[in-house]
Amino acid sequence: MISTDFEFLAGFLKTNSGLTLTPDKAYLIESRLQPIAAKHGKGDVAGLINALRTFPTQDLRRDVIEAMTTNETSFFRDTKPFDIFKSEVLGKLVTARAARKSLRIWCAAASSGQEPYSIAILLKDDPRLAGWKIDLVATDIDTSILAKATTGRYSKFEVQRGMPIQLLMKHFTKLNDDTWEVKPEIRSMVSFRQLNLLEDFSTIGTVDVVFCRNVLIYFDAATKGGVLGKISRRLSDDGYLFLGGAETVLGVSDAFEPSTGNRGLYVKPQRLAQAA
Amino acid sequence: MKSFLLVDDSAIIRKLAKRMLAKHGYEFSEAENGAVALMICRTDMPNGILLDWNMPVMDGLAFIRELRRLPGGDQPKVLFCTTECEMDKIETAMGAGADEFIMKPFDEEILSSKLELVGLA
Numbered sequence: 001m002i003s004t005d006f007e008f009l010a011g012f013l014k015t016n017s018g019l020t021l022t023p024d025k026a027y028l029i030e031s032r033l034q035p036i037a038a039k040h041g042k043g044d045v046a047g048l049i050n051a052l053r054t055f056p057t058q059d060l061r062r063d064v065i066e067a068m069t070t071n072e073t074s075f076f077r078d079t080k081p082f083d084i085f086k087s088e089v090l091g092k093l094v095t096a097r098a099a100r101k102s103l104r105i106w107c108a109a110a111s112s113g114q115e116p117y118s119i120a121i122l123l124k125d126d127p128r129l130a131g132w133k134i135d136l137v138a139t140d141i142d143t144s145i146l147a148k149a150t151t152g153r154y155s156k157f158e159v160q161r162g163m164p165i166q167l168l169m170k171h172f173t174k175l176n177d178d179t180w181e182v183k184p185e186i187r188s189m190v191s192f193r194q195l196n197l198l199e200d201f202s203t204i205g206t207v208d209v210v211f212c213r214n215v216l217i218y219f220d221a222a223t224k225g226g227v228l229g230k231i232s233r234r235l236s237d238d239g240y241l242f243l244g245g246a247e248t249v250l251g252v253s254d255a256f257e258p259s260t261g262n263r264g265l266y267v268k269p270q271r272l273a274q275a276a
Numbered sequence: 277m278k279s280f281l282l283v284d285d286s287a288i289i290r291k292l293a294k295r296m297l298a299k300h301g302y303e304f305s306e307a308e309n310g311a312v313a314l315m316i317c318r319t320d321m322p323n324g325i326l327l328d329w330n331m332p333v334m335d336g337l338a339f340i341r342e343l344r345r346l347p348g349g350d351q352p353k354v355l356f357c358t359t360e361c362e363m364d365k366i367e368t369a370m371g372a373g374a375d376e377f378i379m380k381p382f383d384e385e386i387l388s389s390k391l392e393l394v395g396l397a
Contacts, residue, residue: 079392156379160386164393165366165377174363
């Protein structure tokens with residue numbers, strides 16, 4: 001790929017999705033964009049980028065962004081954040097929200113749905129939340145991956161990554177030898193919608209917990225700071241933010257502080273001041 | 277060093293599983309059926325067992341029922357690993373004392389994930 005095409009594509013992705021495309025990721029371009037070039041009749045990746053540069057249709061722009069977005073995920077990915085969510089976060093929120101008995105949770109990079117369904121399963125199985133109103137919003141920039149998430153259907157391989165067999169038997173229905181489906185009572189707890197983290201997301205409303213794991217790593221420092229600032233405005237003052245294990249707010253944003261002893265968990269700084 | 281017993285009548289599956297588990301640093305033993313596996317467990321109880329269902333001489337279900345009755349037989353983490361994937365079969369395996377269940381075919385990611393779930397990663 002010629003350098004001007006690479007620079008154009010990197011600029012396009014940065015502006016439209018916040019993704020930072022560095023030269024070490026150039027190897028992804030051919031394998032991910034060639035099918036899109038073929039679908040839109042542009043021949044090869046060079047032809048596709050030329051079309052993006054001249055008269056891009058809305059469909060073409062969306063397909064390129066979606067193809068370059070990484071959708072790697074699994075049920076209860078990394079385990080530890082879900083332990084912290086169950087013990088530390090829910091423990092505090094069950095007390096703090098005892099009067100209104102409602103919780104709002106936002107998964108900001110839901111991908112194919114494993115994370116929001118994992119959270120829904122934890123909430124469903126938690127006797128402390130019996131009778132509570134749970135609102136679980138799951139968003140992603142990629143509409144095709146959200147379409148998969150909404151079906152709640154996963155292959156035999158997908159359901160075996162991170163999902164304990166007892167929970168699989170309790171919360172899934174086996175449709176055939178290769179397909180398992182999340183049961184309706186879990187699916188109905190999650191509402192999926194498309195959302196670009198670079199755009200305004202005030203329609204999310206105020207939430208108690210945000211899961212925004214393994215997304216910020218694809219953004220540059222300024223974009224990370226902007227997104228964290230906007231998340232902070234959506235989070236209740238005593239709310240919680242989960243980031244991925246390789247992500248941090250330090251040196252990026254002062255909207256959050258790490259929660260001591262809980263790796264990957266962040267809170268608003270005034271809470272630390274109040275607690276002191 | 278932690279030990280892992282691979283019980284499957286297919287030498288290919290045992291070899292494949294051994295390769296997938298290599299990075300975890302286990303000491304391996306192998307058995308081609310439940311009866312041989314039981315003999316190994318009587319002398320040297322392993323930390324983990326990967327267990328096939330359908331095998332000649334003694335199948336996986338009969339093995340785990342015998343194993344759980346042995347002194348110290350409640351200790352090993354047993355991962356049933358089989359093509360028998362109907363819900364009633366999974367329930368039977370778990371009811372007999374399995375700690376996790378793997379539906380064949382499986383890959384390294386699935387095996388690692390299941391090891392983590394039973395605390396053997």
